[in-house]
Amino acid sequence: MDLDELYQEVILDHYKRPRGVGLREPFEGESHQVNPTCGDEITLRVHVEGDTVADLSYENVGCSISKASASVLYELVNGANIDDALARLKEFTALMNSRGQGEADEETLEDAVAFTGVSKYPMRVKCALLGWMAFKDALVRAEAVPTPEGGAE
């Protein structure tokens, strides 16, 4: 069990000092996600201006991984172009599902690279993805992206 791999400095730092936390106005889409196994929750809002994520705001209860992940998400997508944000969402999701086999691109994922180790812990992947799933869903609700087949995840 290489704990350091999981609890990287970057992650602990985001956990202790989360960026962008709080629910703000205005917003076009809001999503509430629950991790049924542990009861962790996030409420996340997006405010879209043109093709930009003008604000991403959230409140959450959860473990270090889920809280740090939401904070990193904020840093990565707040103020970003929606297409770029979606690309990062896709990249991060793939990394999390890679079971430790993924190669993270520091260029695009920045601090989120620190989550590479999490993908080796299947029971924690859901924690890391909770905020990102909420982001995806909030974009759909904001009608900033089309509804996926079978509804939002």
Added chain:
Amino acid sequence: MDLDELYQEVILDHYKRPRGVGLREPFEGESHQVNPTCGDEITLRVHVEGDTVADLSYENVGCSISKASASVLYELVNGANIDDALARLKEFTALMNSRGQGEADEETLEDAVAFTGVSKYPMRVKCALLGWMAFKDALVRAEAVPTPEGGAE
């Protein structure tokens, strides 16, 4: 597998030439019993006069053990005093549930002694008891004996 123990001459003889078969009138109690595992069935009637089983009549489909057993039942209880018949019923049931450990009394059980071997074959005990259960139930229905707790078996 000592087959001879199961398929005694006496049993095969009763199977091939069943005694007392056929449904007759008059009767006060009739019982229909099914063995849910194999679908074997018996319909059995009792005609009671005073404290005597004045007639026991039946029709059945089933294996050699169940048919021979009904035939032996007829021989043992037809024309008998009800108390004696019940004593035999009790004795025979105990013998069948003895898992090969029971000692049969030839004095009271007569041909039914041949069923001692059947008690070693748990899957066949139900066959041997089918007619006897019907007899017990028919007596209850004829109001010749009190209703047992929880209804007839």
Added chain:
Amino acid sequence: MEAASKLDVESIRADFPILQRKIGDKTLAYLDSAATSQRPVQVTDAMRQFTDYSNANISRSVHTLASEATDAYEGARAKVASFIGAISPDEVVFTKNSTESINLITYAFQNAAVERGADPRFVLKPGDEVVVTEMEHHANLVPWQQLCLRTGATLRWIGITEEGRLDLDDLDEVVNERTKVVSFVHVANLLGTVNPTSQIVARAKAVGALVGLDSSQAVPHIPVDVAELGVDFMAFTGHKMLGPTGIGILWAKAELLDAMPPFLTGGSMIETVTMERTTFAKAPAKFEAGTPPVAEAVGLAAAVEYLEALGMENVRAHEKELAGYMLEKLEAVDGVTIIGPRVPIGRGATVSFELEGVHPHDVGQILDSEGVAVRVGHHCAKPTCIRFGVTATTRASGYVYTTTDEIDRMVSALDKVRKVFA
């Protein structure tokens, strides 16, 4: 169709310790695989290894054992999904047996009747019809009967020809605009008939009915691909396919599972719970309340691997040979009448028969004394028995480990039966 390679039955038999078993002084000839198959060491070893090394409850904690157990359980789901050609593991629900799988479907209808906003496909009313066949196992008959009793819908059925085939002459009448669901047996457990599915499935689709299969006797014996079959749901069971007892499978289209109300409720199937109100997880979790059969899933995965290594085409070819051999030998026995198809086409290696003047119980008993294990009774298919005017039959059934030698032993034991009851 002839398979290129055959099964190496001798080396298969070495994997099944029970085949060394003596019954009295005779070696066991196990011809009762349609009731339950035997398990190879690969299955028992996998379960033992799991229990002694990784045992934990799943999906509920972050410790290493729980993670390994969850991986093993979900891995089994994925293996079963790919074995039957499901597009996603999420379409596979683990139950306790085929019977629960079918009840899960019938209770979806029953619960939809008392739930607000239920999917109209699951809402049955008087005038609606449900269709089964006359050759069902009780597992695919009684739940539908009960459902009809409770909703006022009408149960209808497709009959059986004298040869033991489905009588499709009046299919268009039986399956009609009033039909909401058609559920029928894929391979019949008493008759051995392998039912052609496409005509019934097409007709069901044409009238807008849901259509499902009881494939309890199919998945173990023939290649099965749910996409190819075009059905909406399918039930089968672990213990008939070299796997353990205690695990069954319901496959259903994702979209259908989403539309179905939950059945058993409790832990692990919820999204959130307060004292007042519960919301539910997505399928398959939605249908798996409580601790699932974890070790059994591990065993089932090993069984599927075993069958995949043999190749289901080879399994089918082997059983086709067995069926032909059984039919030929049995037909030659004095007083034997086969109940079910008498040619090894569109049938499996499960053969029911009557021996004139001897009750199946007695046939089975005497065969047992020769070490030959067959099943006798109504085989949980009483309506089929009624159709053929018998109360019970003797049934011999083969599987991957069955030899023609064992069939020969059964046939000679029938001579002994005739002697005892001459």
Added chain:
Amino acid sequence: MEAASKLDVESIRADFPILQRKIGDKTLAYLDSAATSQRPVQVTDAMRQFTDYSNANISRSVHTLASEATDAYEGARAKVASFIGAISPDEVVFTKNSTESINLITYAFQNAAVERGADPRFVLKPGDEVVVTEMEHHANLVPWQQLCLRTGATLRWIGITEEGRLDLDDLDEVVNERTKVVSFVHVANLLGTVNPTSQIVARAKAVGALVGLDSSQAVPHIPVDVAELGVDFMAFTGHKMLGPTGIGILWAKAELLDAMPPFLTGGSMIETVTMERTTFAKAPAKFEAGTPPVAEAVGLAAAVEYLEALGMENVRAHEKELAGYMLEKLEAVDGVTIIGPRVPIGRGATVSFELEGVHPHDVGQILDSEGVAVRVGHHCAKPTCIRFGVTATTRASGYVYTTTDEIDRMVSALDKVRKVFA
């Protein structure tokens, strides 16, 4: 109460191969037995021996294997019955887990609502009330919620005191003339509380309500006697009592089982079947549709034998000591708050706690890196979490093989947690 003899934990541990398991380079300290217990070799050996020697489907044929399998299965039923003081094996129904056992009861009510001539005790109408507690596992809450939703009955519950005990002050108000059934947890899986039963049972009887227990966490840990408890039904589960997954138990009074409509329907639970109509077998067969968990019943019987050999009084005494030790050590850790009773009286060796400023997921993860397996999350008892204002807890739970040494390891690992999250 002090037991005369204690458990010989070292020799017990030798029976559990998994306790030799290494997590990384640390030996496993398994403190998650409340989620699922481990299995001794006696259980796995019994199942293996059955599978390799006697495996067959039960009650369905006359051959030797079927007869042995039926004996083994029915023998397991008798063993379980005597273990819990049931007057007859026929009062014991095998299910797949506790969750199914409880659903079997709730569906008896649901089916009674749509069946003609149903026993009035099972017919719920608007105005009728069902009582549970706030400390239920979801398994004994969600099924009753669903039942109330579907019948219009009202769900009520007994609250929890700050100390984690049932608040019985307003018992007479909560359980009243409108109450038709009271179902409550015997030992709470999150709080560890062992609930006193007599007062609730007496009140339920006084108002003519049926009363049952979720004894999933009780039967494995303390002596349980259904006659003494005076309840009408009780649910528990194999995998928490040294037995395998895939088997659960419902005990209910014979008279009640007779009065209940069937739940799952299909093979082996019928008396006779035609295409039109089915009549049902008597209990317990009536409630055991399809192939039951035969090998699992064999394993469960071996588990019961193992527990009987230890003596349930000794098991209780051992766990009382563990509980006391755990509470004492945990209370001494900086930042730890126990959720549930803080004295080892009327509680089991299952202790939930919070560590200030650290989420249970992170606690569990770091404990795991030290080889210590605890469970973290809501433990399928979200309402209890809400009651105590937490979303999740860390829970350590001991059993017959648990040592104080393992508890020490957990406590020192908590230091490491505090360091990482300082």
